[in-house]
Amino acid sequence: MEVALSGNEAIARGAFESGVLFAAGYPGTPGTEILEEIAKFADIHAQWSPNEKVAIDTALGASLGGMRSLVAMKHVGLNVASDTLMTVSYTGVNAGLVVVTADDPGMHSSQNEQDNRNYAKFAKIPLLEPSDSQEAKDSVRLALRISEMFDTPVLIKVTARIAHSRSVVEISRKRNALSPKRSYTRNAAKYVMIPANAKKRRLFVEKRLARLKNFTENVPCNKIEWGKKNIGIVTSGISYQYAKEACPDASFLKLGMTYPLPEYLIRRFAGNFPFLYIVEESDPFLEEQIRAMGIRVKGKELFPSVGELNPDLVKNGLLNKNSKSAISDYKRVPARLPLLCAGCSYLGLFYVLKKLNVTAIGDIGCYALGALHPISSIDTCISMGSSIGIASGLKKALKGASKKKIVAVIGDSTFIHSGITPLIDVVYNKCSGTIIILDNKTTAMTGGQNHPGTGVTLKEEKTAKIDYTRLAKGLGIKRVRTIDCYNLSETEKILKEAIADSRPSVIIAKNPCLLISKRKRTVPLHILPALCVSCRACLKLGCSAILTKGGRPYIDTVLCTGCFLCRRICPAGAIKVKRVEKQ
Amino acid sequence: MLKNSNINILICGVGGQGILLASEIITAVFVTSGYDVKSSCAHGMAQRGGPVISHIRIGKKIYSPVISEKQADILIGMELLETSRALNYIKKNGLIILFDRRILSEIDTTGKNGFAGDLKNRIKKKHKRVLEISRNEMANGLKNIKAVNMFMLGVLSDHFPVKKECWSRIIAKEVPPKTRDLNLTAFELGRARSRDNKNRLYL
Ligand SMILES: Cc1ncc(C[n+]2csc(CCOP(=O)(O)OP(=O)(O)O)c2C)c(N)n1
Numbered sequence: 001m002e003v004a005l006s007g008n009e010a011i012a013r014g015a016f017e018s019g020v021l022f023a024a025g026y027p028g029t030p031g032t033e034i035l036e037e038i039a040k041f042a043d044i045h046a047q048w049s050p051n052e053k054v055a056i057d058t059a060l061g062a063s064l065g066g067m068r069s070l071v072a073m074k075h076v077g078l079n080v081a082s083d084t085l086m087t088v089s090y091t092g093v094n095a096g097l098v099v100v101t102a103d104d105p106g107m108h109s110s111q112n113e114q115d116n117r118n119y120a121k122f123a124k125i126p127l128l129e130p131s132d133s134q135e136a137k138d139s140v141r142l143a144l145r146i147s148e149m150f151d152t153p154v155l156i157k158v159t160a161r162i163a164h165s166r167s168v169v170e171i172s173r174k175r176n177a178l179s180p181k182r183s184y185t186r187n188a189a190k191y192v193m194i195p196a197n198a199k200k201r202r203l204f205v206e207k208r209l210a211r212l213k214n215f216t217e218n219v220p221c222n223k224i225e226w227g228k229k230n231i232g233i234v235t236s237g238i239s240y241q242y243a244k245e246a247c248p249d250a251s252f253l254k255l256g257m258t259y260p261l262p263e264y265l266i267r268r269f270a271g272n273f274p275f276l277y278i279v280e281e282s283d284p285f286l287e288e289q290i291r292a293m294g295i296r297v298k299g300k301e302l303f304p305s306v307g308e309l310n311p312d313l314v315k316n317g318l319l320n321k322n323s324k325s326a327i328s329d330y331k332r333v334p335a336r337l338p339l340l341c342a343g344c345s346y347l348g349l350f351y352v353l354k355k356l357n358v359t360a361i362g363d364i365g366c367y368a369l370g371a372l373h374p375i376s377s378i379d380t381c382i383s384m385g386s387s388i389g390i391a392s393g394l395k396k397a398l399k400g401a402s403k404k405k406i407v408a409v410i411g412d413s414t415f416i417h418s419g420i421t422p423l424i425d426v427v428y429n430k431c432s433g434t435i436i437i438l439d440n441k442t443t444a445m446t447g448g449q450n451h452p453g454t455g456v457t458l459k460e461e462k463t464a465k466i467d468y469t470r471l472a473k474g475l476g477i478k479r480v481r482t483i484d485c486y487n488l489s490e491t492e493k494i495l496k497e498a499i500a501d502s503r504p505s506v507i508i509a510k511n512p513c514l515l516i517s518k519r520k521r522t523v524p525l526h527i528l529p530a531l532c533v534s535c536r537a538c539l540k541l542g543c544s545a546i547l548t549k550g551g552r553p554y555i556d557t558v559l560c561t562g563c564f565l566c567r568r569i570c571p572a573g574a575i576k577v578k579r580v581e582k583q
Numbered sequence: 584m585l586k587n588s589n590i591n592i593l594i595c596g597v598g599g600q601g602i603l604l605a606s607e608i609i610t611a612v613f614v615t616s617g618y619d620v621k622s623s624c625a626h627g628m629a630q631r632g633g634p635v636i637s638h639i640r641i642g643k644k645i646y647s648p649v650i651s652e653k654q655a656d657i658l659i660g661m662e663l664l665e666t667s668r669a670l671n672y673i674k675k676n677g678l679i680i681l682f683d684r685r686i687l688s689e690i691d692t693t694g695k696n697g698f699a700g701d702l703k704n705r706i707k708k709k710h711k712r713v714l715e716i717s718r719n720e721m722a723n724g725l726k727n728i729k730a731v732n733m734f735m736l737g738v739l740s741d742h743f744p745v746k747k748e749c750w751s752r753i754i755a756k757e758v759p760p761k762t763r764d765l766n767l768t769a770f771e772l773g774r775a776r777s778r779d780n781k782n783r784l785y786l
Contacts, residue, residue: 004607004614004622108625132621132648165623165648166610238648245647311651333668336597336688338633544632547687 005169007162010133011072011100012037014140017175020044020070020098022062024055026417027446028074029109030160031102035072036449039458048449048458051384051417052077056084056099060153063097064191066182068144072100075116076383080418082119085153089123090201091191092151092208094182096144100156102163105281106308111364111381113307115282120155120259124205126212127259128156128221129237133167135221135256142221142257150208150215155259159281161238161308213260221256224269231318232273234266234290234297236280239309243279246315250277261289270295277302277318281309340369342545343561345511346438348485349409350377351541351569352492358405358499361394363387363419365411366444366513375542378409385410385418392422392431405499407434413443413451416466420475426504427476434498434505437468440513448516472506479505486511488568514561522562524578526555531574538566538575589642591650592739595669596661597686598632601732604757605659606637608736611753613641616745623648632688634665657742659735662686663702670709679713680738681706682721682731714738716776730762730769737773747774 005013011034015023023046025035039046045062049055052073059071073081078101085099101119104110120127126146130136136158143154189197216222231250235243236258243252253269253276255261270276270290278287278299287299302317303309340346350370353360354377362368362378363386371378380390391408398406410419415437423435443449450456455465472480479501483491498505527538529552538546538553545559546566555566557578567575592609594602603624610622624637638650650672658673660666660681673679683703707713716738721731733754740750751767758766 002614004610004620106625160625161623161648164625165621166607167621167645167648168614168619241646241648245651248646310649311647315651333664336632336634336664338598339688341632544688 001173002168002170004166005133005137005171006033006164006166007130007133007136007158008033008102008164009037010137010169011140011156011158012041013169013171014137015070015098016041016044017137017172018141018144019068019175020140020144021067022059022069023047023071024049024058024069025072026050026052026055026077027413027443027449028077028102029446030104030163031072031074031077031100031158032446032449033163034100034102035458038070046458048451050452052081053084056081056088059097059099060084060088060093063093063095065184066095068096070098070100070140072102074110075101075103075114076110076112077101078116078119079114080384082123085119085125086123087193087198088153089125090193090198090205092201092204093147093153094184096147097153098140098143098147098156099153100158103157103159103282105159108160111383113282115285116155117157117258117285118283120157121285123153123155124209125152125259126150126154126216126257128154128256129258130156130158130162130256131237131240131254132162133165133169136162137169137171138221139256142219146212146215150212152208152212157237159238159308209260213263216257216260217262217264219257219262221254222262222265223254223256224265225252225254227251229272231277232269232275233277233279234269234286235278236286239279239281239314242309242311242314243318245311247318250318255286258286261286263293266290266293266295279303279309279314279317337372338369339372339544340366340375340542341514342543342556342559343514343563343565345440345485345509345514345563346370347375347541347543348488348491348563348565349436349438349483349509350375351565352485352488352495353377353407353409354540355492356405356495356499358407359394359402361387361391361406361408363408363410363414364445365414365438367409367411367438368445370409370542372542374540383418384414385422388419388422388426388435391433391435392426392429395431395433405434407436407495407499409436409438411444412437412439412441412453412468413449415468416452420471423472423477423506424475431504432502434495434501434507436495436507436509438509439468440509440511442513442516444513444515448513468506468508477506478503480508481505482508482510484511485509486563486565488565524555524557524560524562525564525567525575526557526578527553527570528574528576531572533572533574535571537569537571541566541569589640589645590657590743591655592639592641592657592659593650593655593669593672594635594637594639594659594661594735595665596635596682597665597688598635600635600661601729602635602637602661605732605736606639608750608753608757609639609739611757612740612745612750615749615753619643619645621645621648632686634668636665636669657739659739660706661731661735663706667702667706670706673710676712677710678742679706679710680716680735681713682716682718682735684718684731714777720776724772725765725769727765727769730765733758733766733769734773734776737770737775738777739773740770741774741777 059069101116275296368381387408622639
């Protein structure tokens with residue numbers, strides 16, 4: 001049957017059809033839906049992990065136990081999981097182990113645009129790059145086969161344009177025979193990577209790579225599509241589609257397996273042309289390797305390495321036209337920045353932090369939007385969990401130099417992901433400082449996934465819930481308080497006391513995210529023009545329901561959630577509940 | 584069969600307007616009707632009111648999931664600022680189905696937006712074939728502005744030789760059961776709205 005699936009859905013489907021029995025991951029755009037979709041298959045054990053490192057470790061364990069396993073994450077997640085990845089390359093696997101990385105060129109929703117193909121080369125493991133949903137589905141089966149044939153983890157790289165694009169996929173209802181269960185047997189020489197064993201496995205890795213080079217010469221996903229003999233294009237992933245669109249008549253060497261590269265196939269193709277065009281998004285990953293084979297190539301001098309490619313950019317590159325951005329209007333119209341939701345509890349917290357004039361070191365999540373105008377309260381956003389470490393380092397550096405107090409602001413999911421270890425550091429290295437955990441009971445930024453602090457699993461089953469207060473106390477934090485961010489005076493009082501304390505403190509903001517809480521919308525507020533003195537105090541809140549007309553603020557009653565934050569800060573008492581007429 | 588070889592549809596607006604769902608429905612309708620379809624949606628921060636732009640391409644064989652510059656046959660503009668942003672995509676003789684709605688954002692409250700002006704006239708000046716849907720005509724027929732995405736689908740659907748039942752069946756399947764009736768009504772109203780429109784494209 002033919003259906004339209006997104007790349008993420010197709011990967012999940014591929015996992016199902018090819019007998020994956022265990023899947024783990026941590027949310028992250030553009031790859032979040034892979035696990036969410038896999039979780040819908042009843043007999044695949046699918047779980048959210050606290051972070052990507054734990055995800056790859058559990059998937060490895062399941063592989064050792066004989067289950068075909070898949071682990072999925074966004075590109076930066078692989079940085080977190082890379083410690084394990086680099087050594088699993090040495091140990092190899094038992095049942096097949098597939099690692100899916102969802103990269104984000106163009107940074108639609110990420111802090112960087114690293115090209116994770118480099119990890120395949122770095123870890124010396126095979127790499128597949130599907131170019132549409134059908135190939136995304138097929139790549140899972142192929143990856144598992146390679147994994148079991150060559151005793152290696154296999155990396156599949158998709159990009160946002162693959163993960164979030166829909167295209168036609170042939171799905172089959174029946175499931176591929178599950179791989180014969182490979183039972184667990186102790187094998188210390190293979191899995192205990194002390195130097196004596198690792199040195200032997202290091203040699204195995206080289207031999208495996210040599211065998212993989214043979215394999216990749218004949219794998220069907222690496223193929224030549226002959227067209228006109230004057231233009232030869234080597235390409236992979238979504239760039240293949242763009243290049244086909246831009247120049248359908250050219251000859252193509254389409255690479256579905258891009259590490260290790262099929263050198264003989266490339267040479268055979270190259271022999272027909274004075275030079276090859278290498279069309280690839282992000283880094284010159286293919287280009288550098290093919291050039292190193294001594295083949296004449298043109299690549300990044302024609303096609304940008306920054307941001308996404310598109311058919312226009314590829315066409316301009318092939319015509320050697322200076323690619324001024326194709327979609328110019330897009331840039332000229334002022335950017336629409338994302339906002340915190342109207343009535344979000346974070347607005348209350350940021351309001352108080354600004355009032356107290358503290359330096360707020362931020363982390364990754366919705367609250368990073370607190371860096372934008374008019375809130376302008378967050379100073380940094382680097383990587384998951386880094387706020388706490390940065391805050392304590394900054395504190396040590398600024399000791400005495402700045403009167404401003406420093407606080408770290410970190411979301412609950414981010415805290416669980418990477419915030420506990422730096423909290424231990426705070427205690428151990430005798431830092432003072434306040435850490436604010438935003439316990440909104442979800443992973444909001446990525447669309448609202450459960451995590452160990454919500455008491456519900458990926459499969460919607462009930463489970464234990466982290467108690468942040470007891471956790472912090474257990475680590476040695478003496479001052480632990482909870483706050484309700486809609487209660488501005490109490491929040492201010494508790495924060496003031498905490499930042500005045502010479503000991504480290506943890507403050508837990510306990511308001512649930514508006515997108516998940518079933519809280520009934522209360523009556524909207526409005527601003528009475530007769531009482532409003534146009535002081536614009538309410539606008540400083542940064543609530544997206546408060547807009548202006550002719551310089552005067554007004555409240556959009558459709559957006560207003562009735563949280564009362566603006567009412568509490570209005571010095572003129574001009575904000576009132578809007579009386580709704582009874583019908 | 585479609586007359587042209589490929590049809591390119593672009594939908595733009597902001598997070599929360601149901602653009603993703605609308606493009607999934609269009610995609611499913613044309614896949615069911617036997618076409619090759621690719622659609623692509625950039626919706627990274629959409630949940631926080633960021634811009635959303637969705638490309639849908641329909642034909643015998645489609646490569647790129649994104650539309651090239653000046654290649655969109657139909658642009659469904661759900662918001663005025665985002666529509667002006669996307670104007671470079673539309674073909675010279677393409678059709679803009681424009682919902683007359685402005686959703687303000689941070690740039691507007693700071694007064695830094697030198698582009699606000701009369702966006703609608705700007706769009707109409709730049710492009711001739713615009714089918715405008717006013718907020719009132721939506722609100723009157725529906726009493727609910729939330730189903731505007733289905734209304735726009737209704738308008739769009741009238742331009743293709745695909746049976747109405749096919750659209751309704753897929754809409755009924757894709758939307759949450761509780762909102763099924765509202766969505767189907769919106770679709771019908773949109774389809775009827777297109778009937779008396781001189782701007783029809785016969786694709
Ligand atoms: C290593 C890594 N994994 C995943 C992500 C994707 N990501 C961005 S923000 C976020 C979590 C936000 O959740 P939380 O900390 O609870 O804050 P909230 O958005 O709920 O305020 C995630 C998972 C990332 N940026 N980096």
